Amino acid sequence: MDFMHKENLIQAGVHYLQGSQACAEGALTAGCSVYAGYPITPATEVMEHAAWRFPQVGARLIQMEDEIASASVLLGASLAGAKAVTATSSPGFSLMQEVISYAIMAEIPFVIVDVQRPGPGQGYITASQEDVMQARWGHHGEGSAIALAPSSVQEMFDFTIEAFNLAETWRTPVLLMTEETVAHMRERFTVPPRESLRILERKKPQDLGIAPQDYLPWGHDTVSPLAAWGEGYAFNCVGLVHLEDGNVTKYGTEMHHHCIKRIKDKIDGHVEDIARLETFFLDDCEHLVICYGSVFRTAIEAVREAREAAGLKIGLVRMVTLWPFAEKKLRQCIGKTGTVFVPEMNMGMMLHPITEALRDCCDRIIPIPELGKLHTPELILSTLYKELQ
Amino acid sequence: MKKKNERYEIRIAGFGGQGVVTIGRILGIAFSVHEGVNSVNTQSYGPESRGGACRSEVVVSSGVIHYPYVREADLFVALSQLALDQYGASLQPDGTLLVDADSVETFPEGFRGDLFMIPTMAIAGEVGNIKFQNSVALGALYWIIQDKISEESIKKALAESVPRATLEGNYAAFEQGKLFLQKNTANKE
Numbered sequence: 001m002d003f004m005h006k007e008n009l010i011q012a013g014v015h016y017l018q019g020s021q022a023c024a025e026g027a028l029t030a031g032c033s034v035y036a037g038y039p040i041t042p043a044t045e046v047m048e049h050a051a052w053r054f055p056q057v058g059a060r061l062i063q064m065e066d067e068i069a070s071a072s073v074l075l076g077a078s079l080a081g082a083k084a085v086t087a088t089s090s091p092g093f094s095l096m097q098e099v100i101s102y103a104i105m106a107e108i109p110f111v112i113v114d115v116q117r118p119g120p121g122q123g124y125i126t127a128s129q130e131d132v133m134q135a136r137w138g139h140h141g142e143g144s145a146i147a148l149a150p151s152s153v154q155e156m157f158d159f160t161i162e163a164f165n166l167a168e169t170w171r172t173p174v175l176l177m178t179e180e181t182v183a184h185m186r187e188r189f190t191v192p193p194r195e196s197l198r199i200l201e202r203k204k205p206q207d208l209g210i211a212p213q214d215y216l217p218w219g220h221d222t223v224s225p226l227a228a229w230g231e232g233y234a235f236n237c238v239g240l241v242h243l244e245d246g247n248v249t250k251y252g253t254e255m256h257h258h259c260i261k262r263i264k265d266k267i268d269g270h271v272e273d274i275a276r277l278e279t280f281f282l283d284d285c286e287h288l289v290i291c292y293g294s295v296f297r298t299a300i301e302a303v304r305e306a307r308e309a310a311g312l313k314i315g316l317v318r319m320v321t322l323w324p325f326a327e328k329k330l331r332q333c334i335g336k337t338g339t340v341f342v343p344e345m346n347m348g349m350m351l352h353p354i355t356e357a358l359r360d361c362c363d364r365i366i367p368i369p370e371l372g373k374l375h376t377p378e379l380i381l382s383t384l385y386k387e388l389q
Numbered sequence: 390m391k392k393k394n395e396r397y398e399i400r401i402a403g404f405g406g407q408g409v410v411t412i413g414r415i416l417g418i419a420f421s422v423h424e425g426v427n428s429v430n431t432q433s434y435g436p437e438s439r440g441g442a443c444r445s446e447v448v449v450s451s452g453v454i455h456y457p458y459v460r461e462a463d464l465f466v467a468l469s470q471l472a473l474d475q476y477g478a479s480l481q482p483d484g485t486l487l488v489d490a491d492s493v494e495t496f497p498e499g500f501r502g503d504l505f506m507i508p509t510m511a512i513a514g515e516v517g518n519i520k521f522q523n524s525v526a527l528g529a530l531y532w533i534i535q536d537k538i539s540e541e542s543i544k545k546a547l548a549e550s551v552p553r554a555t556l557e558g559n560y561a562a563f564e565q566g567k568l569f570l571q572k573n574t575a576n577k578e
Contacts, residue, residue, distance in 0.1 A: 016421045042434065126434060185457055186414060186430040188421035294457075301456040377456055 003033070004058030012193045019156040019182040020045035020087075022189055023113055026160030027085045028057050029191070030199055032111070034084040035061040036073030038092060041125045042180040043115035046087035067092035071099035074110040074173075078103075079237060081202070081228030083164055087113035090131050091122060094138070100173050101139035102239040104263065107218065107226070109167035109202070111160065113176040115183045116345075118372050126372045127180040129293055129345040133352075135175045136323045142260050144267035146274060147175040147323040149293040153187035165200040166274065170266060171223045177322060179345065181294035181374045202226055205233055218259075219244030222266050267324055275326035278318040279333050281307065285315030287339045287388060288362070290330075290354055292319040295343050295375055302380035312388055322350065327357040334361050339387060343368035343375050395451045397537065398459040401526075402444040402476045403468030403489075408523030412466070413445030415527060415546045420449050423542035429457040442475040449537070466530055467493055468509060468522070487529055505533065505570060512565050520555075521562035528566025540567075 003009070010025040017025070023046050027035070035054050037047045047063075054061040064070040070086045077084035088096060093114045103110065114135070118128040131138075135147040146166050150159040159176060167174040203225040205215045210225065217235040218224050227233030236246035241256050267274065280300060291299040296318045306312040317333065319326065340362045342351045348367035355365050368375065368383050399416065403409045410432045417430030432445045446459045465480040466487045467473035473488065477497040480486060486496070490506040507529045513521040524547065531543050544560065551559050 014422060016418050180434060181431075181457065184431065184434060186417050187454075187457075188427055297455045297457055304455075374458070376458075377460065 003028075003031075005056060006058075008056045008058075009194075010191050012191050014188060014190055016186060016188055017153060018045055018049075018184055018186050019150070019153045019178065020115070020184065021049040022153045022157040023087070023160050023176070023178075023183070024050040024053060025191075026157040027083075027111070027164070028053060028059060029157070029197065030083060030161040030164035031201070032083040032085050032164060033059040034073070034077035034082045035059070035086065036064055036070045036077070036084065037061075037086045037088065038064055038067050038070045040067075040089045040092045042117055042183060043087045043089040043092070043113065045183065046113055046115065050087075067095035068098060071096040071112065074112075075099060075103060075106075075108055078108045078110045079226075079229055081204075081231070083110070083168070085111045085113065085160075087115065089115050089117045090119050090128065090134075091117075093131055093134060097134070097138040097140070100145075101141055101143075103173045104139060104143035104145070105141070105239045106237055107171040107224070107263065109171050109173065109226070111163045111167055111174050111176060113160070113178065115178050115180060117180065124372055125180075127294070127345055127374055128372065129177075129179060129295070129349070132177060132292075132322055132344075132346070133349045135177050143263050145175060145323045146170065146172060146267065147177050147321070149177050149319065149322050150182060151292075151294050151296040151318070152182065152189070153185060154189040156182060157189055157191065161197065161199065165198065168200050168202045169223070170270075170274070171226055172267065175323075177293065179294050179374075204228060204231070206231065216244040217246055218242060218262070222262075271324045271326060272328065274321060275324050275329060276320040277326050277329050277333065278320055280316040280318070282315040282317075282333060284313050285337065286313040287341070288315045288317060288334065288337045289341045289343065289380070289384075290317045290319065290350075291343050292322060292350065293345075295345060298375045298377055299343055299380060302377040302384065305377060306381060306384050310385065310389070312384060314384065319350070325353045325357070327353070330354075330357050331361060334358065337362045339363060340365045341368055341380070341383060341387075342366070343370070343380055345370050345372075345374065347371070396454070397449045397464075397534075398462050399447045399449070399464045399466070399530075399534075400444060400459045400462040400476060400479055401446070401466040401468075401530075402442060402472030404472070405441060405443040407443075407468045408520075409443055409466075409468060409472075410445045411550060412523050412527050412530070413447050415543065415550045416447045416530075418549060419538060419542040419546035420447070423545050424538050426451050427454050429454045431457055442469070442472040444472065444476050464530070464533060466526060468526060470494060473497070485533060487526070487533060489526070505529065505574060507566065507569050507573075509566065512569060513562055516562045516565055517558055521558055524551075524559040524562035525566035525569075528563035528568075529570045530566075531563070532567045532570040
């Protein structure tokens, strides 16, 4: 997308912003030209900043009547060829599941930012990681999700761009699962020069030399090119089980399997390309902490301290991508280990896929839950010392 | 618990509306944008940030800052008794405490560090507007941490963070806060 006022995009160099603001800037930098949203604490600052900045660049922002409508705008905007984003918090994320499900089926790319808050119900308004399972399983039906977990203001900018790249590459909604901690924190971050940024654009049928009469919206290759409305490629966009051309009237078990398997396989068959982990102190470690999102910031501080002050041989794995779950990479980097600690701002959610992945790789797995606020280093340290000394 | 030497933790607390969040933001910009060192600025969130005790934090380091919040404050600025009572426990026993002289009467148990007292509200009133209270406190705070940051960096950040029409008043308040501490303190060279 070429903005009318490209010169107003955030300048390369050092900035000092809130994570929410960096996220909105990242969206614009990725070429996102549509924001549709409904404000909710603690995600409001994303929209507040976007409401100020999107028009300056020549992008559009609309406040809708609720979260379902907001997410639905993303469907239309994306099908018209635009990159589109919304930000919400957990109760709003629940409402958006219907649209996410449709977008997975119809393969419509966009980005949803979830600044998670505690639940269930209205819960509270502080930090939480209680939607990490909803990100994967919240939508009805089959199909996989892609979800990223940033841990700094820099990553709120970088991962928003990456989220759009993943959405466009895999033609699917991508979820940026963040927390109040990082969304409201102010921190120094660097915007790289424009020419060094990796920004991917959508594949369109005309780019691949596919004529309108030959276009199969769900039929060319693993990820089909997506035509934009108004460019001569008419197609039946559906959320029903469909054939490669969008036909829904010739239903059969075989075509049903084919339709769903393709949508599922395009993500699950490319976990190695999509999912990322970061590892620390694995060379000599006898035990392990596995974490994600802002908890990584506490966990690395605690692990360092336990190594330096108490000589505990503890390693750290940080999941950059929550979904698809990097089971193979996790097993490969760990090999065999003793005790695995899983600090999360919930009562133990990613604990489940981690337990499944490490079923024969470790002696035991111990959750370190926290609710409503980021773990203190002391909370993680006291658990490590209690269990290992 | 032993902290890494390069990490310096500042906690500012007061009533919602006294400008403690703004002080934190100005310090963060001053350190990170103008002084070129890492800093993370966080603030209290939720009902307490609207009235009641409100806090803002700045963690500064020449290295990478992982845990973003204060673990043991090196410097605590309290603009109200309630704020000191509520958040004062985070102050290191031998840390530095800067308080509003007209609001704070009792101090954390076991505190044995440097104590600085300044009538921020009164000085702001003399400068012309009690809304400048936080800039008075910022001037005093600068005087305490002058070995860590230049006055120029803080003043630049101040100029970027307040409405242009109030800049002159904020600068004057900053100056008076700094001078008050300079004049009335014997235990800092």
